[in-house]
């Protein structure tokens with residue numbers, strides 16, 4: 171079977187590469203000629219672990235190819251996946267569907283034989299039907315069915331998530347469409363992945379409800395961690411204590427600087443808009459969004475407090491600028507709020523990130539970037555850990571102590587232990603865990 175995937179970003183490229191790995195013929199299409207040229211030359215435009223190997227293997231086997239030419243890509247395709255971006259629309263937070271509708275019109279003009287048109291992009295409830303209307307209007311004789319197949323992969327572990335998902339959700343309403351989708355996901359049926367067939371609207375809503383729930387869970391533990399700070403409780407133990415309850419589960423219970431990334435911020439806003447328009451507002455999601463916005467600024471306050479309330483004229487070394495580890499994606503990263511806020515308060519910022527510097531530079535050109543984490547710390551008044559890259563988990567603390575002008579560490583991912591940091595003489599601030607007096611100060615040495 172042959173498929174075409176429109177949009178060769180994080181989702182389209184990963185989906186296309188994985189479907190080709192399953193054995194299907196896949197043509198990935200993008201309107202960005204630069205991106206397609208890179209892919210044709212064997213270069214992967216994004217950082218995603220293992221993606222390069224998968225793309226290389228399947229292009230060599232002739233099952234995966236790249237083009238800007240949608241009409242050619244569609245020849246003989248049984249399914250066309252729409253995996254274009256759906257960013258927030260300026261002003262009202264609704265998903266901007268310009269790219270989806272533009273793709274729908276182009277597809278419509280090229281439809282020849284029966285084809286299943288699949289929305290893989292995250293799209294508000296009703297979009298699938300709207301796409302069908304556009305196709306019918308543009309090409310009244312087209313033979314097609316719509317399907318909604320939202321994607322749940324996480325950047326940083328996208329290949330594993332696609333190949334071994336918790337579930338696959340498929341909204342479609344004809345047996346013909348179900349048959350095509352079933353065949354495409356047959357390799358996952360074989361490993362007993364739950365596959366849910368639903369209506370178009372239900373599939374579209376499942377995606378938003380999942381992301382909103384996860385955003386809410388993260389915000390919940392962030393608020394609990396603030397409460398721990400006030401009460402002297404330890405959020406790591408609270409997380410473990412509640413996460414061991416099978417009804418709650420341990421994931422997404424790690425406090426941090428607020429959620430970010432290409433999905434949660436825009437998808438919560440879009441769901442809020444959908445719910446308000448449907449006269450069924452989601453007050454829990456609204457509270458989550460507003461708390462998360464505040465949280466990022468609160469993190470700037472914490473860093474200022476660690477600098478004795480006087481960030482002006484101080485130098486802050488930041489480790490990690492991407493919204494999470496194992497990706498170069500900077501979309502809505504908490505660093506994009508926290509770092510400019512520190513600079514607004516008069517601090518100078520030096521930063522390191524294992525793969526995100528090129529992207530970060532586009533958004534925050536006034537930061538000094540370093541290719542080595544220790545170089546970023548040299549002479550800084552404080553070190554802030556903002557993204558929990560694995561390479562930051564076992565830093566040389568003795569070396570850091572020597573490099574920093576003052577031994578202040580603000581760990582917004584709780585990757586170090588307060589007692590360990592105190593033993594090295596750091597004034598260490600983390601989230602929701604009682605601090606321990608630095609050893610040197612306890613002894614009255616420094």
Ligand code: NAD
Pocket residue numbers: 176177178179180181182199200201202205253254255256269270272273290291292293321322323324325432433
């Ligand atoms: P992206 O911005 O990385 O990629 C989108 C690509 O689509 C771009 O390369 C763009 O050039 C291309 N494009 C836009 N219009 C086009 C057209 N008419 N023809 C051909 N190409 C076109 O986006 P992404 O992160 O891959 O997200 C895509 C969708 O998947 C979004 O709806 C997003 O919410 C959803 N999603 C993303 C993730 C994630 O982790 N990134 C996870 C699940 C779902």
